[in-house]
Amino acid sequence: MKEVLHTKKFKILLFAVLVLFGFSIFSGSGGIMASALSVVSIPTQRVSTSVSNNAAVAAQNASASKEDLLAENQQLRDRISELETQLVDYYDLKKENAQLYKYLDMKQENPDFKPVAASVIGRDPNTLYCFTIDQGTNSGISVNDPVVTDEGVVGWVSAVNSISAKVTTILSPDTKIGGLTESSSNAGATDKVTGDSGVIATNIKLSDQGLIKLQYLTAETKAKAGDIVVTSGLGGLYPANLKIGTITSIEHEEYDVSLYALVKPFVDVTTVRDVMVLTEFDGQGEILSAGDSSGIFVSSDSSSSSESSGTSSASSSEGSSSSSNSSSSASSNSSSSSSSSR
Numbered sequence: 336m337k338e339v340l341h342t343k344k345f346k347i348l349l350f351a352v353l354v355l356f357g358f359s360i361f362s363g364s365g366g367i368m369a370s371a372l373s374v375v376s377i378p379t380q381r382v383s384t385s386v387s388n389n390a391a392v393a394a395q396n397a398s399a400s401k402e403d404l405l406a407e408n409q410q411l412r413d414r415i416s417e418l419e420t421q422l423v424d425y426y427d428l429k430k431e432n433a434q435l436y437k438y439l440d441m442k443q444e445n446p447d448f449k450p451v452a453a454s455v456i457g458r459d460p461n462t463l464y465c466f467t468i469d470q471g472t473n474s475g476i477s478v479n480d481p482v483v484t485d486e487g488v489v490g491w492v493s494a495v496n497s498i499s500a501k502v503t504t505i506l507s508p509d510t511k512i513g514g515l516t517e518s519s520s521n522a523g524a525t526d527k528v529t530g531d532s533g534v535i536a537t538n539i540k541l542s543d544q545g546l547i548k549l550q551y552l553t554a555e556t557k558a559k560a561g562d563i564v565v566t567s568g569l570g571g572l573y574p575a576n577l578k579i580g581t582i583t584s585i586e587h588e589e590y591d592v593s594l595y596a597l598v599k600p601f602v603d604v605t606t607v608r609d610v611m612v613l614t615e616f617d618g619q620g621e622i623l624s625a626g627d628s629s630g631i632f633v634s635s636d637s638s639s640s641s642e643s644s645g646t647s648s649a650s651s652s653e654g655s656s657s658s659s660n661s662s663s664s665a666s667s668n669s670s671s672s673s674s675s676s677r
Contacts, residue, residue, distance in 0.1 A: 471497045474614075480492045481572065481577070524565070527564065548597055553593065562582045565578055
């Protein structure tokens, strides 16, 4: 018996029985062998399917004509161009909405304001006093419209065309915020803390330092460093309570006894990028001081115009006076003639 167990044939038979027994165990315990085969076969089937699909697409493209491919390519280019345009419009609207959101508080406090959002598109390399914005008469902007940000006054529109406008800032030596009148109550800038009024102006020396001044303050002024200066609204070119800047010091004028306050503007007009143009507001263009013909902004050109106007008025007065004298002389001569005839 031991000899039979050690024979080669018996060992082969035993191995075959064990293999059959193992296969039966795997097949009867939840399909383990089938699962193992699936793990190997499924990825192979996926690769085969993908290759078949790609081959089908390639065959379809190969069968398309050159004209069809060119037409499809042009359609895709047109679609890309359309999407790029929509993207630009989206960014423009997003930017404008962001700007309007910044001015929401101002608009809520001043429902009469009609603001137009604009961006700086050019600066004069020879001066820091002016810049160009990307909105013009097509957007309702006019000369003398005030230009502001949510931080305060920037300047005013000094020239405009259909699609752009030139802004002269409060750092320009030509700028005066307030009417040059004999009564300080008619000035266009006010110390918000003390109520002292004056005229905002500047010169080249101060502009280079980024400063302006509130001038024509009386010797009794209570204005002091740290006070906030705002527009008074008198003159019709600026609404009231627009922030201008903060007083840094009180100084004596060189040639008279009046005082002035040095003011640091809230807005850095040399770097500002986005602004708001106020095209409408209550009291716009109205001269609130009886007999005051000067506006909030007075430049050298407008001063010349005023002088010319004054000269013309004087000439008219002289002409009227001469006519009156001539009429009186004629009347006197007529009376003399009448007396002589009698």
